[in-house]
Amino acid sequence: MDRLGQVGLYGSGQNLQPPDTQLAAGPTSLVEADNSVLSIWSKSGTLGVTADLNVFFGVPAGYRFSDPRILYDAESGRWFLSGLAFTTTNDSQVYVAVSKTSDPSANWNVFLLTSATATLDDQPMIGVSSDKVVISWNDYTGASPATAIFSGQETWVVQKSDLVSGVAPNVSAFLPDATRYRVVPAQSLTATTTEWLSYNNADCPSGCTTGSPTIGVVAITGTPIAGNVAWTEHDPAIQAINTPPSPRQPSGVAVTDQIDDRFLAATWQSGMLWVSGTDGCKPAGDSTTRDCMRVVAVATGGPQPTVAQDFDAAQAGVDLYLPAITLDDGGDPFIGYSSSSPTLFPSASAVDSLATSPKTLESPVTIASGQTSYKLGSVNRWGDYSAAAQDPINPADVWLTAEYQASASNAGDWGTATGRLAIQPSISSISPSLGPVGGGQPVTIAGGHFQSGAAVSFGSNSATNVVVANSTKITATTPAAAGVGAVDITISQPDGTSVTAPSAYTYANPPVVSSVAPNHGPPAGGTSVTITGSDFTGAVAVKFGSAAAASFSVTSGTQIAATSPPGLGTVDVTVTTPAGTSAVSGADHFTLIGSVYTAVTPVRLLDTRNGGTLGSGGNGENTSLAIAGHTFGSTTVPANASAVILNVTATNESEAGFFTVYPSGGALPTASNLNFAAHETVPNLVSVGLGTGGAITIHNGIGSADAVVDLEGYYVPWSGSSAGEYVPVVPARITDTRSASGQANAGIHLGQGSTLDVQVTGAGGIPGAGVSAVVMNVTATNTSSAGFFTVYPTGVSRPLASNLNWAAGVTVPNRVIVPVGSTGKVTFYNGVGSADLIVDVNGYFTDASTSGASFTTLSPTRIVDTRNGTGGRSSPLGPGETMIVTVAGSGGVPGAAKAVVLNVTVDGPTAASDLVVWPDGTSAPVASDLNFVAGQAVPNLVIVKLSPGGKIDIRNDFGSTSVIVDVVGWYG
Numbered sequence: 001m002d003r004l005g006q007v008g009l010y011g012s013g014q015n016l017q018p019p020d021t022q023l024a025a026g027p028t029s030l031v032e033a034d035n036s037v038l039s040i041w042s043k044s045g046t047l048g049v050t051a052d053l054n055v056f057f058g059v060p061a062g063y064r065f066s067d068p069r070i071l072y073d074a075e076s077g078r079w080f081l082s083g084l085a086f087t088t089t090n091d092s093q094v095y096v097a098v099s100k101t102s103d104p105s106a107n108w109n110v111f112l113l114t115s116a117t118a119t120l121d122d123q124p125m126i127g128v129s130s131d132k133v134v135i136s137w138n139d140y141t142g143a144s145p146a147t148a149i150f151s152g153q154e155t156w157v158v159q160k161s162d163l164v165s166g167v168a169p170n171v172s173a174f175l176p177d178a179t180r181y182r183v184v185p186a187q188s189l190t191a192t193t194t195e196w197l198s199y200n201n202a203d204c205p206s207g208c209t210t211g212s213p214t215i216g217v218v219a220i221t222g223t224p225i226a227g228n229v230a231w232t233e234h235d236p237a238i239q240a241i242n243t244p245p246s247p248r249q250p251s252g253v254a255v256t257d258q259i260d261d262r263f264l265a266a267t268w269q270s271g272m273l274w275v276s277g278t279d280g281c282k283p284a285g286d287s288t289t290r291d292c293m294r295v296v297a298v299a300t301g302g303p304q305p306t307v308a309q310d311f312d313a314a315q316a317g318v319d320l321y322l323p324a325i326t327l328d329d330g331g332d333p334f335i336g337y338s339s340s341s342p343t344l345f346p347s348a349s350a351v352d353s354l355a356t357s358p359k360t361l362e363s364p365v366t367i368a369s370g371q372t373s374y375k376l377g378s379v380n381r382w383g384d385y386s387a388a389a390q391d392p393i394n395p396a397d398v399w400l401t402a403e404y405q406a407s408a409s410n411a412g413d414w415g416t417a418t419g420r421l422a423i424q425p426s427i428s429s430i431s432p433s434l435g436p437v438g439g440g441q442p443v444t445i446a447g448g449h450f451q452s453g454a455a456v457s458f459g460s461n462s463a464t465n466v467v468v469a470n471s472t473k474i475t476a477t478t479p480a481a482a483g484v485g486a487v488d489i490t491i492s493q494p495d496g497t498s499v500t501a502p503s504a505y506t507y508a509n510p511p512v513v514s515s516v517a518p519n520h521g522p523p524a525g526g527t528s529v530t531i532t533g534s535d536f537t538g539a540v541a542v543k544f545g546s547a548a549a550a551s552f553s554v555t556s557g558t559q560i561a562a563t564s565p566p567g568l569g570t571v572d573v574t575v576t577t578p579a580g581t582s583a584v585s586g587a588d589h590f591t592l593i594g595s596v597y598t599a600v601t602p603v604r605l606l607d608t609r610n611g612g613t614l615g616s617g618g619n620g621e622n623t624s625l626a627i628a629g630h631t632f633g634s635t636t637v638p639a640n641a642s643a644v645i646l647n648v649t650a651t652n653e654s655e656a657g658f659f660t661v662y663p664s665g666g667a668l669p670t671a672s673n674l675n676f677a678a679h680e681t682v683p684n685l686v687s688v689g690l691g692t693g694g695a696i697t698i699h700n701g702i703g704s705a706d707a708v709v710d711l712e713g714y715y716v717p718w719s720g721s722s723a724g725e726y727v728p729v730v731p732a733r734i735t736d737t738r739s740a741s742g743q744a745n746a747g748i749h750l751g752q753g754s755t756l757d758v759q760v761t762g763a764g765g766i767p768g769a770g771v772s773a774v775v776m777n778v779t780a781t782n783t784s785s786a787g788f789f790t791v792y793p794t795g796v797s798r799p800l801a802s803n804l805n806w807a808a809g810v811t812v813p814n815r816v817i818v819p820v821g822s823t824g825k826v827t828f829y830n831g832v833g834s835a836d837l838i839v840d841v842n843g844y845f846t847d848a849s850t851s852g853a854s855f856t857t858l859s860p861t862r863i864v865d866t867r868n869g870t871g872g873r874s875s876p877l878g879p880g881e882t883m884i885v886t887v888a889g890s891g892g893v894p895g896a897a898k899a900v901v902l903n904v905t906v907d908g909p910t911a912a913s914d915l916v917v918w919p920d921g922t923s924a925p926v927a928s929d930l931n932f933v934a935g936q937a938v939p940n941l942v943i944v945k946l947s948p949g950g951k952i953d954i955r956n957d958f959g960s961t962s963v964i965v966d967v968v969g970w971y972g
Contacts, residue, residue, distance in 0.1 A: 002406045002415035003376075006037045010052045013064070017376050018256075021416045023387035023401035024072040024079060030399060031079060031104045032387075033068035034416060038081070040104050043420070049105045057095045057110055059085040065095075067123045067384075071187050074392040075130060076164055077102045082126040082135055090144050092121045094156075096135065098163045109166040113156060120148050123384065127185025127266065129195040131223050133158040134185040136197065139176050152176030153183050155197070155231075159224045170224035174231060180216060186266035186273055189327065189390055195220045196268045196300060198275045200261060202241045213240045217273065217298050217305040236298070238310045242280035244291045247319035247382070249340045251373030255319075256382035259291070264385045265324040271301035272308065274333055276325035283314035291319035293337055297358070311359050313351065317341055320349070322402070326388035329395035330449060330471040331355035332423055336367070336386040336400030345370025346382070348402035348417040354448075368417030370405035376412030394495045396451045396471065397422045425449045425491050427501040432578030434506045434538040439480035441578055443505070450474050451493040458505055459487035481507040510580030511535045513588040516573050520591040520718070523894075523972055524856050525550055525566040529590065531573060536560050538577045544590055545571030567592040568854075568896050568972050594854035594972070595642045595715035596724030597845045599773030599819040601792055602647065602801035603633045606709040609652065621700050624664050625709065628694025632711060641690055643715040643857040643969065645817050647803055648698070649683040649708040650676045656937075657702035662860060663691025668699060671860035671966035673903055675937035676705070681786070681805040685712070685815035685941035687901045687968050689857035710801040712817050713773065715855050723772060725852035726971045728843040728899035728945030731777070731918055731927035732764030735839035738782065749782075750830035750837055757794050761824030764841040770850035773819045774826065775943050777840040777929055780804050781811040785833030794821030798829055808833070811912075811931040815941040817845075840927035842943050843899065853898045853971035860903065861891035864965035867907065876908070876960040883963070884920055888950020891967035897946055901969040904954070905939040906932050911959025917942050920951035934959065 006014035019034040063085040079099040086092040124137040142148030162169035197218040222228035246254035279294035297309035348367040391397040406415025435441030456463040461479035486503035521527030542549040552562035572584040629639035658672040736743035762768040788802040864871035914928040
């Protein structure tokens, strides 16, 4: 719109300056108000309806309408228009009008808010919140507008719901106050029941409330209809504001000399109040004071308002004046203003910056260039303000309107020009950035200034399921592509803005795994594996079966280095990229399996009675014994053996003490394998991993003792055969030579030098075939003198070794693992005196014709000690009492374990008794694992099947005793 155009519409009464430029944006229309003309435009710039505001408001004769302010309130869907009518004798009236719908060309409700005599209610400014409309103006009292002087500001609070309903509005008024000047209510762009206002405390003709430089920040709460309207003010400090100079233009005559530093526009959104006005400053690189745009942002969300931004937007050599500020929905500030200089005709301009760096202005935009220097009459007037409005349909867009000189042939023809601005969208990342040629890949696009309704394309193909989550995030589904390769991603927005990220997404084929090397490893995981194949770029996951690799790195598009996770069995190794997951095949197999057992005829490895009693040099002495890669008699232990089964016997003890057997090179564990009293001979079966140099270490804790060590068998890594895998069974008694036992071999007492062949296969849950060795708990009782048992496969020569050693009259158990003879039998030899024999089976090792579970050795770890509460119990196990122990998940035993190897010890028993250990959830077997007398500390190796929940039961039959459980390995 321009001055001559308004005169052409409504006559010479429109031949006025300045235009008091105002603009608001609605769903489909723009509404401009200049002086006393209202014009409605399409968003494409087509003029529709115009109205003479004198007629629109029904201004009485002798009055002239002026100073319009207009806004569109998206929350109510209504337009709000305010203004002033005045006479030459300084009488005035303040009006407000509200549209009945969102269509500004339809009907409006018009209200006369107040009338004054000899007082000009100058420049009524309107703001809106969720429940109220606030209008503030300056009063000038006198006989005429030219001679009137400032007499105070008034702020009126109007019930918004009354205005929208078209009924006489309830009003609360803060009447003339000479200590505040040019209070500007804010347009609230998001919902709030607080209306925020601001004013420049340095700009007060008759004194200020708190001095300067501060910004007056006012919060009006309550509503007139509730009778609780309140004014709360804070005055935070700001930088000093200087009187702005008269803006310059090429003619040398000032564009106007009626410009000052009052605030002109205020916008509130999501806890932030933004205010703009004209300031005087020296721009960077300029030695002359120019008109600058002062911008102040106040955070309103805290206990009291605080200044968040306070700066001058300036341009060297150019005057920037009468700024109007608003925000897009991302909080980015936009400013519409006029600009001029000695070389620039007065022009309509705009600029924006990012919410994250508001002081860094982007390049200014010229909405309309001035055609010549402005001159109208004897005194130039300009402004009095510009306009800025967020688009309610595309809130990333902002409409900015400012005054410019519109005609090269008529120096007094001011014009107003409007531009629609939006910060161009940006793309910062696409995740994932690679996907299948067939499409269907969900992607997330991160960036900035995305608008609702945006479209996304990959190359020339449109994405589907596009969702603009917010201004910084879009999700979409990729379309299919013609083939592999990189494509551009383009975002096109409803307002015409767009952005393209070149070659930002790559279409690829799913990965293929062609080999895995090595293709096997222990169930504990930790094996370094090289995966070879194709299309590995961008891999996001590597799995061994259903378990994620412990770690992986993409070496190239054809190779991945990975570390195997814990697990069991043969699994497919798969690679997943955004393009898909590799199809399984025989080439991707990896077998997670532990060691398998080879039982041997017992062979003696060490006997310190032949020299070098352990501990003779003092308490805590260690003896190391290298086993892997060494030959003992006719038995050679392979160099790659991972663990061994030993029968360790302590004898000739100087005092009560213990042995701990552990892998050489490792830390001494808090566990024991043998506990003994002075001068007793105590055996125990020991399962121990081989450490540095394939060796074990035997630690004597107290005093001195001799150690006798016999090899029962060894574990080696699985190599493809199932021989040596373990199958646990519920403990079962297969022999008891006591006369009244009712068991096999009852009444056959073993005399000195006698043997007994016991049928093992086909008994107690041990199958008749597929067995290479058997796990038994062997007990000697009714012993007539000190003696020993030797257990070996039937049909072979008796070895120089012992499995049980005892004193006269005691009951002694020990775990025995022994190969079975060709007929499935095991031979028991009694060396001295007479004794009864009790045999309980616990499980067996397979031959190559069947399969079971592999073994993983562990460093001995204590999981139960009822003496100190380890494992949850801190009291002895009483007579007939059973304790449940959860083994899986403790001491390194995984949930997939089928059986465990434990060293179980009793300490401080009050009576002769026995312990029975069996899988939880099954009936207690007729078997025992430890036998002991009062006051005796007795250990025994226990190999026991786990319940599905990974638990075992331990029962004590008589008296009470402390129980200690150390875990040394597991089968799975």
